[in-house]
Amino acid sequence: MDVHLSTTVAEGVAFRQLIGGKAVDAGSGARIDVVSPSTGQVFASIPASDAADVDNAVKAARTAFDSGPWPKMPAVERGRLLTRLCQLVEKNGSELAALESRDTGKPLRQGRADVVATMRYYEFYGAAADKIHGTTIPFLDGYTALTLREPHGVVAGIIPWNYPLQILARVAGAALAMGNTLVVKPAEDASLTTIRMAELALEAGFPEGVFNVITGYGRDAGAALSAHPLVDYVTFTGSTGTGTAIQQAAAQNNRGVTMELGGKSPQIVFADADIEKAAPVLVNAVIQNGGQTCSAGSRILIERRIYDDLAAMLATRFSALVAGPHDADLDLGALINSKQQARVTAMVSQAEAAGAQILARGTVHKDAPSGGFYFAPALFGGVDPASALAQEEVFGPVLALFPFDGEEEAIRLANGTDYGLVAGIWTKDGGRQHRVAKRVRAGQVFVNAYGAGGGIELPFGGFKRSGHGREKGFEALYDMSATKTVVFHHE
Ligand code: ADP
16 A cells, blocks of 8 residues: 555645536535644545535435335345445555545554454445345234335434444445435544545446535534434434434434444453453554544453453553654654543543553654644553443543452442443353353443444444444334335235
């Protein structure tokens, strides 16, 4: 891959959004600067849309759903279009990885991994489109009853800035496979690959109006989209507070929602675990994407007997971590923006003031541009389980360690937050693996492994404040469709 590309891609480009198959500006002409998190410098711009632009996009999606070629297209044909999109992602992979890295600040390596996962989403849902079907139901004499899986209609997808390509792919893959049309609102901090994907969808042959992208601020374009009466279903990944606002907006029209709202995911390490094998996985689970991952393993619960040994191993690894520009491809990139940098910095200062102990810190590369939004990873011990650092999502490369005595305390601590997204369990004891996996309240549980964000085929979503509904795998196809029951009376 060309390193030069990742530093110069999209330089000076005034991007346009895609509505009804046409590249358009916001009606007002307003624009948002696109800032490189690695440098803090503006390098491009996107339209700042308002409610009128959102209305145009929703109407384009509505028309494409209600008439035109899309509603008549057989499932196998929809699947072939998704497969074609997968091929176009592969063909344009270098550019997409470079664009994603420059736009979000993530290391180029992560941008490339995101492209591979994106291809896999379109491949999976392309192949799945014609494999979801209804059932027949034993009913009264003289009747035949059956169910059909039908698309909701117009799906609004509100996408966060941490994994734009991947999260778009999991939304678009499942929604389009089931025959919905889409209006996607990417985050104002990371919209570029979403615009590019909508262009590729047109190239793949999706009919006009099936895949629309509207860019702009959440409070303007996002709020208008989630409250629009012609939207049939809303899917959102992002922060808990924004999820509440979006659900309230969708509730005005009594629309269904899928909410993926982050976590404070625990990894439980028992004394019999292979900690040599666990250590790199434990570290990666919180530094991947700079910790800006909803499924980040941000709490490690360690059986007291091995606490000091494992803490020392993790400290050695943390001290060696280096953050730097996306194109230098170090352990971590920059955080997404200055607001996030200030928030993570404040949470770390508060934790220190509250008596938590920093066991190790990584570094920011000495040549990293001074305007970039860097943060040196921090490993904390002695954290009060009731403190903010133990309870709140940091969304940065910050890991908190907690000792425990016995299985009961481990489960109590693991379940002791308002979140319930992912959990890791490290033990060789088979009975314990099953017991703990059943009692931990999390949408995904990994045993002797941890897959922050991984596994396209694995249903994913939360309990408690982490949200509701399931994405990924076949389950997402059910979320992206509704059952219609048809009853025939034939005497
Ligand atoms: P952050 O707090 O880091 O900005 P959010 O969860 O608020 O992250 O953002 C995720 C997505 O939600 C973005 O696309 C953003 O524009 C959008 N968004 C933010 N506020 C609203 C809102 N009130 N209504 C709809 N979408 C919103």
